[in-house]
Each structure stands twice: as C-alpha cells, then as structure tokens.
Amino acid sequence: MPGFRQTGLKLMRMATSAGLSGLAWAITGVRPIWFGSRPSDRQRIYFANHASHGDFILLAACLEPRHRARTRAVAAADYWGKSRLRRFIAEDMLSSVLIHRVWTDPSQNPITAMLDVLDRGESLLIFPEGTRNMTDEPLLKFRSGLYNLAVARPEVELVPCWLENISRVLPKGHFLPVPLLCRVIFGPPVAVLPGEDRRAFLDRAHAALLALRPRRASDRR
Amino acid sequence: MMRETVLLLAGLGAVLVTASIVAAILTARAPDPSSPTLVNLNQRIKAWWVMVAIIAIAFFFGKDGMTVLFALISFAALREFVTLTHTRRSDHWVLLAMFAVIIPIQYWLVWTAWYGLFTIFVPVYCFLLMPAVTALQGDTERFLERVAAQQWAVMLSVYCVSHVPALLTLQVPGFEGRMMLLIAFLIITVQGSDVLQYVFGKLFGRHRVAPLVSPSKTWEGLVGGIGAASLLGGAISFLTPFGPVQAALVAFLICLMGFLGGLVASAIKRDQGVKDWGHLIEGHGGMLDRADSIVFAAPVFFHIVRYFWTV
Numbered sequence: 001m002p003g004f005r006q007t008g009l010k011l012m013r014m015a016t017s018a019g020l021s022g023l024a025w026a027i028t029g030v031r032p033i034w035f036g037s038r039p040s041d042r043q044r045i046y047f048a049n050h051a052s053h054g055d056f057i058l059l060a061a062c063l064e065p066r067h068r069a070r071t072r073a074v075a076a077a078d079y080w081g082k083s084r085l086r087r088f089i090a091e092d093m094l095s096s097v098l099i100h101r102v103w104t105d106p107s108q109n110p111i112t113a114m115l116d117v118l119d120r121g122e123s124l125l126i127f128p129e130g131t132r133n134m135t136d137e138p139l140l141k142f143r144s145g146l147y148n149l150a151v152a153r154p155e156v157e158l159v160p161c162w163l164e165n166i167s168r169v170l171p172k173g174h175f176l177p178v179p180l181l182c183r184v185i186f187g188p189p190v191a192v193l194p195g196e197d198r199r200a201f202l203d204r205a206h207a208a209l210l211a212l213r214p215r216r217a218s219d220r221r
Numbered sequence: 222m223m224r225e226t227v228l229l230l231a232g233l234g235a236v237l238v239t240a241s242i243v244a245a246i247l248t249a250r251a252p253d254p255s256s257p258t259l260v261n262l263n264q265r266i267k268a269w270w271v272m273v274a275i276i277a278i279a280f281f282f283g284k285d286g287m288t289v290l291f292a293l294i295s296f297a298a299l300r301e302f303v304t305l306t307h308t309r310r311s312d313h314w315v316l317l318a319m320f321a322v323i324i325p326i327q328y329w330l331v332w333t334a335w336y337g338l339f340t341i342f343v344p345v346y347c348f349l350l351m352p353a354v355t356a357l358q359g360d361t362e363r364f365l366e367r368v369a370a371q372q373w374a375v376m377l378s379v380y381c382v383s384h385v386p387a388l389l390t391l392q393v394p395g396f397e398g399r400m401m402l403l404i405a406f407l408i409i410t411v412q413g414s415d416v417l418q419y420v421f422g423k424l425f426g427r428h429r430v431a432p433l434v435s436p437s438k439t440w441e442g443l444v445g446g447i448g449a450a451s452l453l454g455g456a457i458s459f460l461t462p463f464g465p466v467q468a469a470l471v472a473f474l475i476c477l478m479g480f481l482g483g484l485v486a487s488a489i490k491r492d493q494g495v496k497d498w499g500h501l502i503e504g505h506g507g508m509l510d511r512a513d514s515i516v517f518a519a520p521v522f523f524h525i526v527r528y529f530w531t532v
Contacts, residue, residue, distance in 0.1 A: 029300065031500060171310040178316040179296070181304040181499055 009092060016093045017068060021061035024054065028169060028182035032062035035212065036188030037159050039064050043123055046071065047146055048161040048184075049139050049209065050127035052170040054177065055163055056096070059125060062184040071123040072097050074114060076131075101130065111148050118153050128205070134172045139210050142202040150192045150201070160187040160205065162212035185212045222399045225460055226280075229405055232457075233273055240266050258423075264504025272502070272511070276408065280401060284332070287386045287404060292328040296320065297508035298378035298516075301498040305489075306370035311360035315351050319375055323347055327383050334390035343380040348372050377516050378509070384519040391523075393462050393530045402460040403526065406468075407475065410454040411518045412511075414476035415483070417453075418446030435487035438480075447476045462530055471525060475518040482517030486510070 024030050048059055056073035063071060077098040080090035090096045097117050099110035106112075117124055126149075129140040150158055162185040170177045190208045192201050244266050248254045279286035303316060323343065330339035352368040385407065389400045422442025430438045454472020458465040486509060490496065499507025509516075 029297075029499065029501065165304065168308055171313055173310075174313050176317055178303070178313060179300050179320055181300055 013093065013095055014069070017060060018065070020057045020094075021068070024057050024061040027177060027179045028058065028165075030058050030061050030182045030184065033183050033185045035185055037157075037186050039067060040157075041067070042157050043118065043121060043155070044071075044157045044159050044189075045118075045123065045146070045149060046125045046159050046161050046186075047128050047205070047209065048125065048163055049133065049166070050129050050131070051133050051163070051167045052177075053132075054170065055127070055166060056094075056125055058163055058166065058182055059161055059184055062186075067123070070121070071125055072117055073125040074099055074110075074127070076101050078102070097124070110145060111152070114145070114149060115152060118149070118156060123156075124149075128202075133167070138213060139206060142206050144198060144202065146205055147192070147198045147201050154192065157189045158191060158205065159189050160209040160212060161185065162187070162209060162214075164214060183214075185214070187212045222402065225399070225402055229402075229460065230277065233277075233409075237266070237270055237273060240269070261504050268502050268504050280405070283401065284386070284389050287389060287401070288328055288332045291382055291386045292324055294508060294512060295324050295328070295379045295382045297499075297501055298382060298512055299324070299374055301501075301507045301509050302374040302378050303371075305493045305495065305498070306374065307363060307367060309360055309362065309367065311358035312355065312367060312371070314358070315354050315371060318351075318354070319371065319379075323375055324379055327379050328386070331383050331387045331390065336390065339383070339387065343375055347375055351375075381516045381520050382512065384523040385515065387523055388526065391527055391531050393526070394532055396462040396530075406454070406457060406460045406472075407518065407522050408515065409457065410450050410472040411475055411479040411514050413453050414446050414450030414472075414479055415514050416446075417449045418442040418480070421445030421449070431484060431487075434484060434491060438484065438487070443480060447473065447480065450476045471522070474525065475522045476514075478518040478521045479514030482513045482515070485517070486513035 046059065048055065056075075060068050060071065060073070073094065073096040075090050075096040075098055077100045080086050080096065081098050087098070090098060097113055099113050100108040101110070103109060114124060114126070126145065128142040128146045130143040130145075131140070133140050146158070149156070164183045164185060165180050166182060168178070169180050169182060187208060190205050196204075244259075244263050248259050248263065251259055253259075276290070279290035282289075299319060303319070308316060327339065327342055330342055351371055355364065355368055355371075385404055388403050388407070391400060393400070418438075419442065421444075422437060422439045425441040425445065426437075426439030428440045429436060430440055430443055451469045451473040454476075455465045455469030458468030461468055461471075463471060486498070490498065497506030498509035501508050502511055505511045
C-alpha cells in the first residue's frame with residue numbers, strides 16, 4: 001500500500017520536525033532575528049555556518065512551519081548515508097538531501113542532486129564550509145557549491161544565516177550540549193554580480209555571513 | 222487555607238482585570254496607540270496573565286509543583302546568565318554540571334527538606350569543586366573571571382531562587398500546612414513592588430537613583446513603590462503568621478532587597494552591554510529581568526521567617 005506508506009511518512013516527518021523544533025527551543029530558546037531579510041514564500045537557498053549536527057534543526061526551528069516543510073537541508077552522504085539508521089534519520093525523518101562530497105561517477109554530482117531539489121520548487125539549506133567547523137576560526141573558507149547553484153538558478157534568493165553560540169553549546173570534541181540561548185540571524189540576500197568570478201563571489205558571501213556575527217562585550221577585553 | 226486561596230485568586234484576578242481595562246482605555250484614548258510605552262505596557266499585562274496562571278497551576282500541585290516550577294525558573298535564569306558571560310571550550314564540563322547536576326541536587330535537597338545540606342551545598346561544595354574542575358582542565362586564560370562568573374551564576378540563579386520553595390520546609394507553629402501562602406506573600410509583595418515602582422516612576426519619576434547603572438530607577442519610583450508595596454504587605458497579612466505591622470515591615474525589607482537585586486542585575490547587564498537578559502517573557506525581557514528582585518529577596522525572607530517564626 002504505497003499510499004498509506006506515503007501518508008505515514010509525511011505525518012511522521014511533520015511530527016518529527018515539530019518535535020525537534022520544540023526540543024531545540026526547549027534547550028536553546030532559539031529565535032530568529034530577521035536583519036535585512038524577511039520570512040518569504042520565495043524560493044531560497046539559506047546558507048549558514050556549521051559546527052554541530054544540530055545546526056539545521058536550529059535553523060529549521062526559526063522558519064515558519066510552511067517554509068520549513070519545503071526547505072531541505074543538504075547533508076553529506078559519506079556521514080549520513082553510512083548506516084541504515086543514519087540514512088533513515090537523514091532522509092526519511094528529516095527529509096535532507098544527501099550529497100557526495102567526493103565523487104567520480106557523474107550520477108553522484110552534488111550540484112545535480114541539489115538542482116533537482118530546486119527544480120521541484122523547494123528551498124535548500126546548505127553549509128558552504130563543507131564540514132563542521134572544529135577550529136578557532138569563526139568561519140571556514142567556502143567551497144564552490146554555493147557559487148555553482150547561484151549561477152545555475154539566478155532567480156533563487158541566497159540568504160546568509162548566522163547561527164549564534166552554536167560552538168559554545170556544543171564545542172569541539174563534546175557530544176552533550178550545554179543549554180545556552182541561541183539566535184539565528186538572517187541577513188540581506190546576496191547575488192552573483194555581472195561578471196563576478198567564483199572566488200570573488202564566494203569571498204563576498206563569506207564576508208556577508210561573517211558580518212552577521214554579533215559582537216559581545218565579554219569577547220572584547 | 223481554602224478560604225485564603227480563593228481570596229488570593231479573586232484578588233489577583235481583580236487586579237489583572239483592572240490593569241487590562243485601564244490599559245485598554247489608555248490605548249483607546251492615546252493620540253498614538255502604537256507608542257513603545259503603550260505597546261510594552263500591554264505586552265507586560267498580557268505576560269502577567271500567563272505568569273499568574275502558571276504560578277496558580279504550580280500552587281495547585283503543592284510542594285511538588287512549586288519545586289518543579291522554581292527548578293525550571295532556575296534553569297531559564299542560569300541559561301540567560303551563562304549565555305551572557307565569557308566561556309571557553311574548557312568550561313564545558315563545569316557548565317554542563319551546573320545545569321544537569323547542581324540544579325537537580327539543590328532542588329532535591331529542598332524537596333527533601335534537608336536544611337543542613339541545602340544551605341551549604343552550593344556555597345561550600347560547588348564553590349570549591351567547580352574551580353577545581355576548571356583548573357584540572359588546564360586552561361588558565363581569564364581563569365578568575367570565568368570561575369567568578371560561574372559561581373555567581375549558580376549563586377543567583379539556583380541557590381537564591383531555591384529559597385522560594387524552601388519556605389515550604391519551615392515549621393511555623395499554628396501555621397502548619399499553609400506555608401504555600403508565604404510564597405504567595407513573597408511573590409505578591411516583591412513583584413507588586415516592581416510593578417508599583419514602575420508605575421510611580423512613570424508617573425512621578427524625576428531624580429535617578431543610579432543614572433550610570435539604570436536610567437529607569439528613580440527615587441520617586443523607589444519610595445512610592447516600596448512604600449505602597451509595604452502597605453500592600455500589611456493589608457495581606459491574613460496570608461501569613463505575621464501581624465499587620467510585622468507583615469508591612471517584612472514586606473518593606475524584602476522589597477528593598479528586591480530593589481537591590483534589580484540594581485545589581487542592571488549593573489551586570491550594563492557591564493555586558495545588553496539591555497535585557499533574554500526574550501522569554503514578552504514585554505519584560507528574560508526570566509532574570511522578571512526574577513531579579515525575587516533572587517535577592519527570597520533568601521532574606523526565608524531566614525527572617527526561619528529566625529523569628531520557627532521553633
């Protein structure tokens with residue numbers, strides 16, 4: 001009965017995303033700050049800094065439910081596709097898109113997988129650093145995917161999202177989160193300028209995301 | 222106790238209804254109904270409805286309800302405090318323990334009425350062991366500042382707040398089974414004093430108490446608010462084992478402590494460059510913005526009652 005299975009999966013996904021958003025709120029009190037962009041029905045690519053597996057749950061918790069339902073996180077197939085359980089969590093429960101960070105077979109081209117999602121009218125959430133940031137740097141260098149997507153689908157809005165405090169909640173080498181207050185700061189959209197090359201655009205997008213990082217008094221001295 | 226509880230709820234309901242009506246009239250008459258003060262006033266009153274409802278539900282569940290409610294308040298307050306302070310990766314275990322070990326143990330000690338340990342668990346054992354754990358991590362960068370902030374976070378958010386449900390463990394002769402009403406007395410007078418200071422300050426405030434710390438605290442608000450709250454305390458002495466004059470005097474002391482709590486909280490916020498602790502309570506700010514007065518008043522109230530009224 002494929003109909004039942006589909007409906008069951010859909011209900012399970014809705015329950016999971018509502019449950020996880022609630023959990024994210026209970027632990028971190030997460031809330032969105034719309035700074036230069038607003039919640040919108042437009043198709044978007046949200047790009048964010050990345051430090052833990054909980055990041056996209058925090059970001060999803062800040063989207064309105066109907067926007068959340070049509071936004072899919074991009075996750076690494078080499079991690080999330082490793083076991084049946086992980087794949088079930090990533091694909092069936094969280095409806096993420098699994099991509100191959102290293103590929104040779106053209107059918108595994110990550111850009112194709114992401115464009116497929118965009119062509120279905122859904123929004124994407126990507127972490128352009130390509131991996132969880134385990135360094136003391138606030139933001140690693142961006143990989144090219146963001147540029148390739150922006151050039152291929154110029155009508156899609158690119159919205160930078162700074163996840164605040166995530167590296168304090170779950171620092172490198174730990175798996176139990178400390179409940180600290182988190183915010184997700186959504187910045188003004190960026191777009192590829194006419195004639196702008198890959199590196200220049202990626203640097204500009206990187207700077208646009210980093211510019212959203214709040215400065216705290218206790219970090220100054 | 223049934224009679225007092227009904228009176229209490231009726232009284233609070235009447236105050237909230239009156240406040241809502243007054244705010245509605247003010248908003249309808251105002252030349253600019255979307256002025257920040259009016260919007261904030263309406264948000265605050267709406268939040269008060271929710272807060273009174275939550276406390277009433279906890280009240281209904283008695284000691285268990287109160288202990289759980291204030292443990293959750295400690296959790297929210299501690300989260301706001303720690304978020305604001307400087308933390309490093311090497312603090313992770315201590316920070317985790319503050320939430321996952323210290324809060325549960327402190328409230329368990331309160332719940333089991335283990336007075337001898339709950340009064341020293343934080344200031345002796347936690348205060349000595351927390352810096353020891355931090356030192357064992359081997360990271361001495363801004364060590365004293367980090368340790369001090371952690372200890373104060375636990376002191377204010379957990380230790381002081383836990384003295385509210387701890388009132389239920391006291392044995393006042395002739396007042397058995399009614400200690401819940403003392404919690405009501407504490408919250409009504411201290412929070413009432415906050416509200417009255419706000420009202421008096423908005424109406425008559427001219428001279429600031431500490432302009433460099435908090436621009437909103439004025440002598441007019443302070444004197445009017447604490448004076449009126451002390452009278453309020455005298456008027457609701459039927460909730461307590463105190464006589465009316467004693468009740469007014471106790472109310473005066475805890476409202477004064479509440480004021481000092483707000484002042485200290487303002488100084489910390491100013492130092493950290495923020496206006497509010499958080500955004501948990503619409504119109505008020507974070508949990509600590511609302512609870513800062515209770516934090517300072519609760520331990521003093523607890524010990525006044527314990528010293529003068531218990532055997």
